[in-house]
Structures are given as structure tokens and as C-alpha cells.
Amino acid sequence: MELSQVRLLVTDFPACYRFYADVLGLRPQSGAENGPYEKFSPHAGSAGVALQDRAGMAGVLDELGDTATGHRSLIVLRVDDLDAYCAEIAGRGAEILHGPAPMTDRMRVAHLKDPEGNLVELQEWLLLRG
Numbered sequence: 001m002e003l004s005q006v007r008l009l010v011t012d013f014p015a016c017y018r019f020y021a022d023v024l025g026l027r028p029q030s031g032a033e034n035g036p037y038e039k040f041s042p043h044a045g046s047a048g049v050a051l052q053d054r055a056g057m058a059g060v061l062d063e064l065g066d067t068a069t070g071h072r073s074l075i076v077l078r079v080d081d082l083d084a085y086c087a088e089i090a091g092r093g094a095e096i097l098h099g100p101a102p103m104t105d106r107m108r109v110a111h112l113k114d115p116e117g118n119l120v121e122l123q124e125w126l127l128l129r130g
Contacts (some may be wrong), residue, residue: 005039007050008073008118009057009064015115023092024077024081024120049075057127074119082124086110100124 010016014033020026023110026040036053058065079085082100089112090096099122100109110122 003047005048005050006073006075007052008116009068010051010116011054012115013051013053014040019114020049020051023089023094025089075123076121076123078123078125080124081120082108082110085122
């Protein structure tokens with residue numbers, strides 16, 4: 001078994017597409033800016049984040065037609081230089097809600113939200129000290 005993606009159900013597909021492609025800089029698989037589906041991959045690794053139009057999936061599972069409320073997910077992306085990446089994406093429109101700040105003695109994090117309110121955590125792994 002292999003994890004291929006985490007898929008987010010979204011209502012404003014174009015806004016979320018722009019966020020993951022243009023703001024975070026993830027690579028879209030096909031360029032389907034208006035959906036109903038797109039997978040985004042980082043420049044390293046094989047797993048990805050995908051967007052799925054919520055209305056289209058409601059045709060499969062009726063309950064998905066309901067408006068989503070609250071925090072439904074947390075996407076975690078590892079970066080090499082958290083401060084530089086946060087500055088870069090803030091320049092492209094990201095609003096950093098928290099951080100960069102230490103989370104543990106081995107990790108620094110920053111948090112932001114995509115246009116649908118999904119939480120995104122950016123992590124910088126630190127070498128063990130001592």
C-alpha cells in the first residue's frame with residue numbers, strides 16, 4: 001500500500017487551485033484550473049495534495065453537498081528554510097497566521113489557511129542538538 005495523496009473537498013476550486021499552485025508553489029499535475037480535480041506535488045517526494053470539487057462528489061455521497069464547517073484538515077509541508085519560504089509566499093499573497101516559531105526542540109513551524117479554511121502547517125526540521 002502507498003499513500004498517493006490527501007484530497008480536499010472544496011467549493012471554490014479556482015481560488016484553491018491558485019493558492020496551492022501560485023502561492024505555495026506546488027506543481028499541478030494537469031493544469032485543470034477550474035476542476036473538478038487536480039493533484040499538486042512538491043518538487044521532492046511522491047505524495048501530493050489533491051483538490052476535488054465538493055459539488056461533484058455530492059453526486060456520489062449526498063452528505064458532501066452540505067456546507068463544511070470548522071477545521072477539517074491539516075496539510076503538512078516540510079521546507080528547508082522556513083523563514084525564507086514564509087517570506088516568499090507572503091510576497092505572493094499568503095497570510096501567515098502563526099510563526100515561524102519553535103514547535104519542539106527538533107522542529108519550527110508556521111501556519112496559514114487556504115481559501116477554504118483548510119489549515120496548512122509548514123515545518124522546518126532541525127538537527128538534534130547536543
